[in-house]
Amino acid sequence: MVDASTGQVIYEQSPNMKLPVASVSKLLTIAVIHDELKQNVITANSKVQITPDVAAISNDPSYSSIGLQAGQSYTVRELVNAAMVKSADGATLALAMADGSNIEEFNLKLQQKAKDLGLKKCSIVNPVGLTNGDLKNLKLNQYSDKAENAMTAADAAILARYLVRSYPDILQVTAQKSACFYIAKNKTVKEENLNKMLPGDKYTVSGVQIDGLKTGTSDAAGACFVSTGLYRGHRIITVVLHANGNDKDARFTTTQQLYNMLKQTPLQEITLPKNLRQQWVANGNQRTTDIKPQKLMIWGSKPVRHYTLAVNYDHQKQNKRGRLLAPIRKNERVGEIELSSPDIRTINGEPLTYDLYSEEQVPRGNFWQRLWH
Structure with missing residues (x-):
């Protein structure tokens, strides 16, 4: 299962x-x-x-x-x-x-x-x-x-x-x-x-x-x-x-x-740190945007204490500095987050993967906003 x-x-x-x-x-x-x-x-x-x-x-x-x-x-x-x-x-x-x-x-x-x-x-x-x-x-x-x-x-x-x-x-x-x-x-x-x-x-x-x-x-x-x-x-x-x-x-x-x-199997919640819940945006009318999910869900009653997280943005949504590129639609998929832990088994031996979505719409900024960002 x-x-x-x-x-x-x-x-x-x-x-x-x-x-x-x-x-x-x-x-x-x-x-x-x-x-x-x-x-x-x-x-x-x-x-x-x-x-x-x-x-x-x-x-x-x-x-x-x-x-x-x-x-x-x-x-x-x-x-x-x-x-x-x-x-x-x-x-x-x-x-x-x-x-x-x-x-x-x-x-x-x-x-x-x-x-x-x-x-x-x-x-x-x-x-x-x-x-x-x-x-x-x-x-x-x-x-x-x-x-x-x-x-x-x-x-x-x-x-x-x-x-x-x-x-x-x-x-x-x-x-x-x-x-x-x-x-x-x-x-x-x-x-x-x-x-x-x-x-x-x-x-x-x-x-x-x-x-x-x-x-x-x-x-x-x-x-x-x-x-x-x-x-x-x-x-x-x-x-x-x-x-x-x-x-x-x-x-x-x-x-x-x-x-x-x-x-009968409980779901555990792992809350993402703030630096992952909010991401920098390039060329937008604002400098940062929130992403979701804010919490990752894992099956099992045994607490997962040791884990690492890594964010991978979709290539077309990222600039050379690793920032999200505006415009961004609300609920648009922007990448995925990986969770690795020795306490978790996955079907292919790779980290758990969770799709990441934008929490809000970020229009492309004007010239001065793009220059500033």
Whole structure:
């Protein structure tokens, strides 16, 4: 369990054990697709035509199937929706080939993205999390039929944190309790979200607003679930891999236990010193401005007594003397503050990070004010 905003590890058990993760793998696929959208390699409205090999998987009832039709075209937006709400295997494979890549080429992108994100124990066989043999005609000869994707709970948390921070719009998809999908002429299907912890669902936790993220199930992976939600203004991520027992809902009851544990975990306040709460401004109509937060929040009952703080301003908001550059909008993000302490665990081994925002608007000053400042 991780605070997605700061990177603090709130709870962990066997976080570095590498395990099969089944459809949790689709989070990495979506991360690569998001990169391709940002780079304009594809757009949300790009049409992807379904091949017979993809259709064979999309129509196999033993898989997470949605019935995409060979020869029919679907937009990237529709395929992302199907991949994240229904966990549709065929739709995910179609996404992987949206820019003309084959499965082997897309695997290389997945592997590079995992490396870039610092996933230390991540093995990629395909974009969906099926075994290699389950890909039918799309399986790759270099892997055994039983080979499948694997990573650690820590890797999955790093991946989920990256995704919700860099691609927050994905939560509008994963928060849907159900979605309708156009399959072909005169054929539309409605599918329920596989996440049973959304508001009003069976495993909802009071006080926690869960809006994602991804389930996964296979014989080797067992029941897996990566969740994210808001609690007391903090975005939380949980990862449960290989939930024990034959009940697939054990992943949800275990996640419930994590959130209930969180509700018993106090938040400590560390008040920033005055020299950090107020910052010098260049070219403004005033010489200083207040920033927020004024206090940093840390999970845990054990007092954090030994720590260091460092402020890093966004490059475009800082002059050569290290001052904030006017004009500054109220509530504008101006940088981040890092807190390092031997008493705190973080998901990536780096300091806790907190976004910094301007408390007030600072217009650009006139000539004499700029000269004076």
